[in-house]
Amino acid sequence: xxxxxxxxxxxxxxxxxxxVDSIDALFADIPAxxxxxxxxxxxxxxxxxxxxxxxxxxGRNRVDLIxxxxxxxxxxxxxxxxxQLLLRGEFYTAxxxxxxxxxxxxxxxxxxxxxMMAELTGLDVVSASHYDGATATAEAxxxxxxxxxxxxxxxxxxxxxxxxxxxxxxFAGAALAADEIPLVAGGxxxxxxxxxxxxxxxxxADRPVAGVVVANPSFLGLLEPMAEIGKLAHASGALFVAxxxxxxxxxxxxxxxxxxDIAAGDGQPLGIPLSYGGPYLGILACRDALxxxxxxxxxxxxxxxxxxxxxxxxxxxxxxxxxxxKAASNICxxxxxxxxxxxxxxxxxxxxxxxxxxxxxxxxxAELEAALAAAGAPRLHPGPYLNEFTVRxxxxxxxxxxxxxxxxxxxxxxxxxxxxxxxxxxxxxxxATEITTSAEIAAFxxxxxxxxxxxxx
Numbered sequence: 129x130x131x132x133x134x135x136x137x138x139x140x141x142x143x144x145x146x147x148v149d150s151i152d153a154l155f156a157d158i159p160a161x162x163x164x165x166x167x168x169x170x171x172x173x174x175x176x177x178x179x180x181x182x183x184x185x186x187g188r189n190r191v192d193l194i195x196x197x198x199x200x201x202x203x204x205x206x207x208x209x210x211x212q213l214l215l216r217g218e219f220y221t222a223x224x225x226x227x228x229x230x231x232x233x234x235x236x237x238x239x240x241x242x243x244m245m246a247e248l249t250g251l252d253v254v255s256a257s258h259y260d261g262a263t264a265t266a267e268a269x270x271x272x273x274x275x276x277x278x279x280x281x282x283x284x285x286x287x288x289x290x291x292x293x294x295x296x297x298x299f300a301g302a303a304l305a306a307d308e309i310p311l312v313a314g315g316x317x318x319x320x321x322x323x324x325x326x327x328x329x330x331x332x333a334d335r336p337v338a339g340v341v342v343a344n345p346s347f348l349g350l351l352e353p354m355a356e357i358g359k360l361a362h363a364s365g366a367l368f369v370a371x372x373x374x375x376x377x378x379x380x381x382x383x384x385x386x387x388x389d390i391a392a393g394d395g396q397p398l399g400i401p402l403s404y405g406g407p408y409l410g411i412l413a414c415r416d417a418l419x420x421x422x423x424x425x426x427x428x429x430x431x432x433x434x435x436x437x438x439x440x441x442x443x444x445x446x447x448x449x450x451x452x453x454k455a456a457s458n459i460c461x462x463x464x465x466x467x468x469x470x471x472x473x474x475x476x477x478x479x480x481x482x483x484x485x486x487x488x489x490x491x492x493x494a495e496l497e498a499a500l501a502a503a504g505a506p507r508l509h510p511g512p513y514l515n516e517f518t519v520r521x522x523x524x525x526x527x528x529x530x531x532x533x534x535x536x537x538x539x540x541x542x543x544x545x546x547x548x549x550x551x552x553x554x555x556x557x558x559x560a561t562e563i564t565t566s567a568e569i570a571a572f573x574x575x576x577x578x579x580x581x582x583x584x585x
Contacts, residue, residue, distance in 0.1 A: 193537040194568045196496070198516045198559025199347070199545070200261065200288050201405070202397045204375070204485065205563050207476040210399040210469055219468055228440045234464065235439035238427040241467040244474045248377050249391045250384020251413040255424030257463040258410025261394025262294040265341065265371050267412055267423050268392040269295050272339025272367040273304055274421045280305040281339045282329055284321040286346035287371055289545050295341070309340075313551065319350050319509035319518075321357060330364040337364060339390075343371035344380070348542075348557065349516030350509055351380070358387040367418075374398055374411065374470075376514050378482040379490070383413070390414045399473025400466055409466040419443065485562045489515035492560035492569070499573030500558070504580040508555050516559040518542060524554045527579050534575045 134142075139151070148154060155163060173181065195203060214220065218233060225231030225238070242254040258264040269281045281299075283292055285308050292308070299306045309329060312322045321342055330337055340361040344352045354370060361368040370388035375397045383391035395409030396402070414422050420443075428442035477485065493515040497507060500519050508518040521527050524541045531538040539558035546552055560569070 190532075193532065193535055194571060195537040196539045196558045196560065196564070196568075196572060197537050198349075198561075199540045199557055200290070200394065201402055201408075202373075202375075202559065203402065203561055203563055204397050204399075206399045206401070206473065209476050210472045213472050214465065214469055219465060225441065225464075228438065232439055235427050235441065237468045237471060238425065238464060239429055239439050240475075241471040242427060244471055245374075245395075245411060245413060248374060248382070248474070249372065249411075249413040250382030251388070251391055252416040253419045253422060253426065254411070254413045255422045255426060257395075257467040258412055258424060259463065260406060260408040260410050261371070261392065261396075262288070262291045262410075264394070264410030264412045265291045265369070265392040266294045266298040267410075268369045268371075268390045268414075269306065269339055269341055270298060270302065270304075271390055271414065271418060271421045271423075272369060273302075275367060275418055276336075276338040276365065278336045278338035278366075279303075280307065280335050280337050281341060282307055282309050282326065282337055282366075284309045284340075284342040284346070284352075285311050286319070286321055286348060286350070286352065287341060287343045288347045291343075291371065305335075309342075316510055318511065319348050320346065320352050320511055323353065323356060323360065326357065327360055330360060330366065337361075337366040339367040339369050341369040341371060345373060345376060345514050345516060348509060348518055349513045349559070350511045351513060354381070354383075354388070355386040362387070372411075375482065375486050375489070378479070379486040380514070389418065395466065395470045398470035400469050407463070407466060409463065409470055486514070488562040489560055489564075492562065492564045492566075493517065495566065496558060496560045496564070496569050496572070499569050500576060503573045503577035505556070505576060508552075515561060516557065518552070518555040518557050520554050521556050521576070521580070522554055524556050527576070528556065530579055531572075531575055536572050536575055538572065538576070 143149065143151070219237070225234040228235060238256045241256055245254040246252065258267060265287070269283070272281055273279060281295070281304070283295055283306050285292075292306075295306050307329065309326050310322050312318055312320055326340065330340075340357060342352055342354065342357050344354050346352055358368040367389040368387065369390045369392060370383040370386075372383060372391050372393040374393060374395055391411070391413045393411045395411050398409070400409055412422060412424065419426070424444070425441060426443040427439055430438050430440055432438040474482065493513070497517060501507070505519040505521045508520045525543065528538050528541045539556045542552040542555040542557050543549070
């Protein structure tokens with residue numbers, strides 16, 4: 129039953145006060161096709177009937193598949209301590225910590241998250257926190273425009289397609305331009321950002337570039353020449369944004385080491401379950417010189433009047449409740465919970481444990497590459513990778529569907545998310561992590577070999 133605290137008379141008086149005849153008149157500026165319509169719900173059911181219906185729907189989910197899917201969200205082992213601590217009521221129900229005198233615990237968890245992520249990225253300042261990697265990357269691109277007073281960014285085609293779409297959405301609303309840097313076609317650098325094309329785009333004096341956005345590893349799993357890209361960007365006066373996968377930073381050079389000004393990415397691999405796509409954790413870090421332009425919350429450590437350690441909200445000038453008309457993000461309370469999950473995970477694993485996670489994933493991926501090549505699916509791109517790569521499979525989408533029938537989720541048919549790319553039409557993007565087993569790899573290789581050989585299905 130619908131409930132509202134206002135009577136019909138109350139609503140009539142309010143409408144009269146603002147000079148409109150009806151509630152519908154308040155939404156006259158919204159096209160009729162975009163307005164919400166009446167919900168088409170089935171007739172009421174008893175609790176027991178509804179439980180059966182929901183159980184039937186839930187039974188359609190496949191949780192038994194051997195998975196080699198990555199593409200921006202990754203399976204990792206999560207220590208039990210992560211979920212156990214997150215269930216504590218003071219974290220689970222905590223509101224935004226605007227009052228430091230009653231929020232020291234929450235403020236400290238945010239401070240610890242910022243400190244750990246700063247160490248992981250090699251940058252000075254970390255914001256806490258954003259919805260996911262796509263929105264954090266879009267915010268990073270906007271930061272470059274604010275910092276340089278230029279209106280154009282260059283985004284490598286190797287960045288996740290969803291991230292690129294999100295940047296385009298943000299920039300369309302701000303009347304800014306986001307142009308793509310093509311990939312190298314052919315040769316040893318096949319599939320990575322085309323540095324010659326980047327140099328030409330940066331040389332356009334009539335359209336100065338605010339920032340260059342490149343992912344490492346890329347969406348296709350390849351490692352990019354980040355130091356060279358950063359030098360080209362800086363030589364033109366542009367800022368350099370690195371889109372990173374956090375676990376990889378345990379073994380790869382950090383954004384700070386190769387000269388990135390801003391780093392963005394998704395913190396999902398740090399103790400956050402896949403959860404049907406979210407909520408995840410948007411990582412955003414930058415050099416100290418850019419701190420005034422970073423959206424979100426910054427928590428600092430200080431001392432109180434008695435000289436005791438204390439934590440305070442140091443900067444949130446671009447959050448939604450401050451200078452609302454110029455706010456950059458809507459940072460919600462739940463993201464602090466996701467940031468806490470990442471902090472507990474990093475604290476539990478430690479630097480050596482995180483390095484082991486990355487190294488074991490790379491070893492499993494090498495094992496997977498050999499098994500798929502023996503099955504008749506060689507790598508599509510020759511460049512170095514960490515734990516994710518593409519293989520060539522004729523009629524990839526159909527083979528992928530048949531392998532699901534065999535209990536194997538064979539990564540992602542790249543054409544599904546990057547249509548119109550002839551070179552990727554028969555590509556499968558596959559991934560291995562530390563929890564991928566040799567038995568699973570062998571099962572994938574054997575099943576794929578049978579499919580490609582036209583065996584029993």
